[in-house]
Amino acid sequence: MFEKISLSGVDNTGWLRLRKSGIGGSDAGAICGVNPFSNAMKVFKDKTSEEIEEQDNEAIRIGHDLEDYVAQRFTEATGLKVRKSNFMYRSTEHPFMIADVDRLVVGEDAGLECKTASAYNADKWADGDIPLHYVMQCYHYMAVTGKKVWYIAAVILGREFTYRKLEWDDELIERLISIEDNFWNNHVVKGIIPPPDGSKVCDEVIQQYFHTARKASAIKLVGFDEKLRRREEILGFISELQEEQKQIEQEVKLFMQDNELASSEHFRVSWKNIDSTKLDAKRIKEEKPELYADYGKVSHSRRFEVKVA
Known part of the structure; x- marks a missing residue:
């Protein structure tokens, strides 16, 4: 069962604030560790902060603008009519689970998720595949709404239209609910x-939670010796790789000499002139201390260091 929250008259900021009140479909994959663009820590930060982050980039704009088109293509391909739902859904059994669905299928116990994908990601939709974080999104919607089927339709930009059908899976949905x-x-x-x-x-x-150290406080370091030894090994590998990287760059620079550009069949290299102006803070502090005091900004942070005993 679920309750319906009307989105009529709710602006984008209000909608984003509502999303903070629970776990949404786009959060599910991140929490499960299968979203290549997000993770559980990012979701945690979003849900526990008062900050409202307005996301607006070309990919988001394209996805929003083409949602109607994807829904129309789905209807053409399947004969199934769909409608918008001007509600957010919240599970009554698990109130932390919310759903803001793209479309509901008319005359069928089903919903529809509309996606657009770059041609570069066409392989992720090949042979009936669906990106895993989208799979978890659809099953999250099923868990909230109780609907037994969820369709997902996608336009691969410049390539093709495709759609898939996902059906209720008790084991998967129970596991998803447990994780959330x-x-x-x-x-x-x-x-x-x-x-x-x-x-x-x-x-x-971590910086937000523990931004200030208590002066002269100390604790016994327990259970981290092996991890810190591994950290030392990693730093050694990084140092060796960075030295190799620098050597390769130096060889290319020596080859280029005073040329600005160089290219091959596989690479384009530039070594351009850059002019930059920087304020001499030390000199300003010495010669114009009042000006430095007016415009100087003090920042607070903690420095993490590890030394071998």
């Missing part, structure tokens, strides 16, 4: 950071 339940109730609600994943957003979340 754990994420929402044990991390978002409690404000407990998910396990680190090495991403930039993980650094941002």
